[in-house]
Amino acid sequence: MTINQLSHVAMEMGVILLSNGAETYRVEESMHRICIALGAKEAEIFVVPTTIIISVTLEGEVPLTRTRRIHSRKIDLTKVSEINHLSRHICYEPTNYKDLLADIRRIDTIPSYPYYLHVLAFAFISQMFTLFFGGSFVDSCVGFMIGMGIKLQMDIMGRFEANVFFTNIVGGLIASTVAVAASGLGLTTNMDTIIIGSIMTLVPGLAITNSIRDIIAGDYLSGLAKGIEALLIGAAIAAGVAVPLSLLRPFWGG
Template identity: 30%
Template sequence: MSTSGQKRIESTIDTAIDCDEDEVMELAMQAGELLLENGAEIFRVEETMDRICRHYGVESASQFILMNYILATAGEGHGHVFAKVRHIPVNGSHLDKVAAVNQLSREIAEGKYTVSEAYQALETIRRMPDKRKSVLILASGVASGAFCCLFGGNLMDCLAAAIAGFLIYVYILYISGPHLSKIVGNVGGGAFVTLVCNLLYMLGLGDHLNFMIIGSMMPLVPGVAFTVAIRDAADGDYISGTVRMIDALLVFICIAIGVGMGMAVLKLLTGGADL
């Protein structure tokens, strides 16, 4: 290691010892908030906050994390005590931000950041742009076609599922997300997928309606949330794991209701004829 690099690490360690406890706790809470609102597991949030606090010399820090709440305290009860509760709205899964915060916490533990520099790095991560809508729509179509193939559909089925996958993500981005509640949006998404696939099937594009519908509804399925729920439960965070699991199961049920409603409407419009 160069002399300048060694001096920088020593300076950072000295600063860590002298830094303000409230600033450190606020930094840890912001890091935890950024992780939690982007779909991180409970153990990852706790580990990251603890790593930051320990590096900057706040040994009395304690955190209690739920799916959308953070309670953080610090102090031994003699004099000033830090205590703060923050509600965290969950904005879906943005794993690139989760990975960036996780890496930042490790670099903080290595002595590469002062508190003020860590604040600036967190803000940079917070402002990371989301994927472009065109990329999301394209990915949805490709994934829908691929899942249709995985479930046993032929080439024409995959093409139809890809078209439906493009359209369902347009619905998610421009109708369901901005204007509808989670339940109504997922019921509407299931019905929309069913109607589009049936229309394509009646036009002769696709041979197996069931594979087309199953493949094209996959962009609606909360796979990451379901996986994180299992991970939380496996790590002993039963409350958050159960809440996440119920939330994911509710989405599954809403999608199924939407598909049933779509089939019922089509049967009514076609006079009860089987498609």
């Protein structure tokens, strides 16, 4: 395998890992392991949540450095798991370049769950958490509607590439507007429960987990970046919820 092919394979696998929600230290570790297993003499890898830099040295050749900027990130843990399996596989038995590329392409095109299932999942999360925090069945149905609305809003705003914080502010705004309206119409008495239950859909669970795990692994830069992202998203949700609560309350008397 030439130095060009080797660095290409490692880079492609790293990009799939990083853009689908793997921890930063996992990306560095797997890329390093792949390079060594494929016959590199040295491999230096630097990863932050938006960039990958890799520098490979082969015996008797000039070192090669590649950089890739990650522009869009989404969450698809199936791909992370599959790439993890593939990198384990590479370490145990040798493969050739063509097979590896075909494997990577196959993993990159694994379909995620269908769209209607995602919308239903959001609605269900919101309903379950409303019940979890002590709401009645009617409350949970209001939560179901809000969850669906939040998912549709997130996708519409995602299509226009709105930033994460604005998306979350609008999500919180929808949740509290609908809940205040429902309590104003007399459908429910515990508006608080509905709002708490439906903002749980916006909670950045993966960012929290990954930031803690990155900090444990000694990757403070990425860990802090992700931790601050999680904190700011929390603040954005609270700000979005606050606006209708303070503006609409006098009118609806909720």
